[in-house]
Amino acid sequence: MTAVVDKPVRPAVRSEPGGPWAAVFALALFETRRLLTRLPVIIAFVGYAGWTVWRSGKAWGDFPALQDADRDTQAAPMLIGLAVLLCVNHAALRSRRHGTEHHFGVLVLPPWRRTVAHALSAVTAALFVAGCVAAQFGREALRPGAIGRGSVGELLVGPLTVLLFGLVGLLLAGLVRSVLAAPLLVVVFLFLFLFFSGMSADGSRWLLPVVAEGTSNTLPSDLMGRPAAWHALYLAGLALFLGLLAVLVAGNRKPLVLAGVAGAVAMTLVGGVAQAGGDSPELIRARERATLDPERVQSCVRRDGSTYCAFPEWGPRVDDWAGVVDRVRSLAGGSAHRQDVVVRQRVEARYGLSGDGALMPLERPHEVTVGTQWGGNRVPEFSAAVAGVLVAGNEKASTSMCDGRMVTVMWLTVGWESDPLAALRRVRLNDTVTGSDLVLQPTDGLYMTDAQTEVLRELLRRPRSEVTARVKAHWAELTAPKVTAARAAGLLGVEAPEGDDKCLD
Numbered sequence: 001m002t003a004v005v006d007k008p009v010r011p012a013v014r015s016e017p018g019g020p021w022a023a024v025f026a027l028a029l030f031e032t033r034r035l036l037t038r039l040p041v042i043i044a045f046v047g048y049a050g051w052t053v054w055r056s057g058k059a060w061g062d063f064p065a066l067q068d069a070d071r072d073t074q075a076a077p078m079l080i081g082l083a084v085l086l087c088v089n090h091a092a093l094r095s096r097r098h099g100t101e102h103h104f105g106v107l108v109l110p111p112w113r114r115t116v117a118h119a120l121s122a123v124t125a126a127l128f129v130a131g132c133v134a135a136q137f138g139r140e141a142l143r144p145g146a147i148g149r150g151s152v153g154e155l156l157v158g159p160l161t162v163l164l165f166g167l168v169g170l171l172l173a174g175l176v177r178s179v180l181a182a183p184l185l186v187v188v189f190l191f192l193f194l195f196f197s198g199m200s201a202d203g204s205r206w207l208l209p210v211v212a213e214g215t216s217n218t219l220p221s222d223l224m225g226r227p228a229a230w231h232a233l234y235l236a237g238l239a240l241f242l243g244l245l246a247v248l249v250a251g252n253r254k255p256l257v258l259a260g261v262a263g264a265v266a267m268t269l270v271g272g273v274a275q276a277g278g279d280s281p282e283l284i285r286a287r288e289r290a291t292l293d294p295e296r297v298q299s300c301v302r303r304d305g306s307t308y309c310a311f312p313e314w315g316p317r318v319d320d321w322a323g324v325v326d327r328v329r330s331l332a333g334g335s336a337h338r339q340d341v342v343v344r345q346r347v348e349a350r351y352g353l354s355g356d357g358a359l360m361p362l363e364r365p366h367e368v369t370v371g372t373q374w375g376g377n378r379v380p381e382f383s384a385a386v387a388g389v390l391v392a393g394n395e396k397a398s399t400s401m402c403d404g405r406m407v408t409v410m411w412l413t414v415g416w417e418s419d420p421l422a423a424l425r426r427v428r429l430n431d432t433v434t435g436s437d438l439v440l441q442p443t444d445g446l447y448m449t450d451a452q453t454e455v456l457r458e459l460l461r462r463p464r465s466e467v468t469a470r471v472k473a474h475w476a477e478l479t480a481p482k483v484t485a486a487r488a489a490g491l492l493g494v495e496a497p498e499g500d501d502k503c504l505d
């Protein structure tokens with residue numbers, strides 16, 4: 001009798017066209033298709049697109065500053081990143097969930113190569129987001145009123161966040177064999193993001209993928225002070241570290257992988273330390289100079305006798321400012337109809353982007369403040385500042401005005417608009433067109449009483465040419481201190497108001 005001894009079965013080594021890496025890329029293509037067609041990822045992309053379209057009309061009109069527009073591309077991709085984290089983790093655990101892990105023993109792909117394929121699917125998702133970010137920023141940059149310049153480092157944050165989250169999900173699949181781990185991690189991340197994002201002055205906030213700012217203030221590009229390039233290096237190094245660590249956990253401990261992990265750690269440390277360095281003394285001095293002595297860094301041009309001084313990036317805005325000044329003056333009477341003004345762009349930059357600071361009214365005669373934002377509500381606010389200076393002589397005097405002159409000021413402010421009642425609503429603090437309310441402008445606000453609002457509303461119902469002729473004919477009396485709303489109404493040919501004419505104490 002002859003005994004048959006079976007030899008141990010050795011793993012088959014198949015000769016595939018293109019070698020094992022061709023199989024890796026084939027699997028990566030398959031996983032990418034599955035990833036991009038998973039319901040959470042589709043919902044996230046739809047939400048991203050909807051949010052981007054909605055926000056595009058909600059900023060400050062059609063006049064974006066590109067140093068702000070680049071940061072607007074960062075928050076929404078986090079939603080996609082969280083969806084990619086869940087789906088990559090789910091895909092990496094698929095064989096264990098379905099009990100098919102032992103079938104991979106006959107394939108050309110060892111576990112670490114399958115891990116590389118999943119990592120490449122996350123890379124593809126990040127590249128797709130990079131295309132969306134480029135389209136979003138490009139749309140803003142191509143608007144006729146766009147000014148400033150964006151940062152490549154800021155634009156890389158969105159795609160790198162998606163890649164980072166995807167690789168976190170992949171590494172988690174190698175460490176924890178449970179599909180519940182990824183959802184729990186998402187909850188933990190959201191908690192940490194809300195906690196650290198509130199630390200506006202703490203360098204630890206830069207450890208988060210996306211660093212939001214506590215202000216909507218727009219600064220010149222050279223005064224931003226955000227370490228965008230270092231932060232992008234930090235995110236890239238962290239993503240590379242997590243990806244290579246996932247490959248190590250999957251079984252590939254070759255020297256090249258170990259060297260890559262060491263290099264990724266170095267990248268992360270360099271970027272992390274550099275981004276937490278804070279503002280340099282040169283930047284602090286430049287911010288103080290732009291705030292306290294803007295004349296030293298601005299260039300001025302003349303338009304129709306008036307002077308317009310702006311920071312270098314805002315040169316294209318001069319024509320818009322001049323148009324508003326001309327329209328306001330066209331409604332004025334007396335010497336104000338030909339009064340030349342100095343429009344000075346001002347910004348409170350000493351606090352950087354960590355907080356807003358109020359601009360104090362100027363006391364120099366016929367000098368008007370204009371901010372660094374334009375479009376939307378900023379237009380009637382600047383118009384109110386010009387009108388106040390034409391009537392009172394300077395900004396300080398106009399902000400302390402408490403009599404019927406406000407009727408004339410507000411007629412000059414909104415009377416030239418195509419929809420003056422809508423402009424009145426936009427320029428008032430509470431979006432009202434009745435009763436008393438504060439009127440916004442680049443510096444301290446103005447105050448309208450109930451009676452003054454009543455008179456102005458009646459003027460806005462009448463033909464512009466008729467009201468303009470009366471304003472010019474009675475300019476001296478309408479702009480005299482202590483004039484009442486009732487007297488202004490009589491001079492302008494409307495009924496005396498019934499509302500209260502008392503100013504705030």
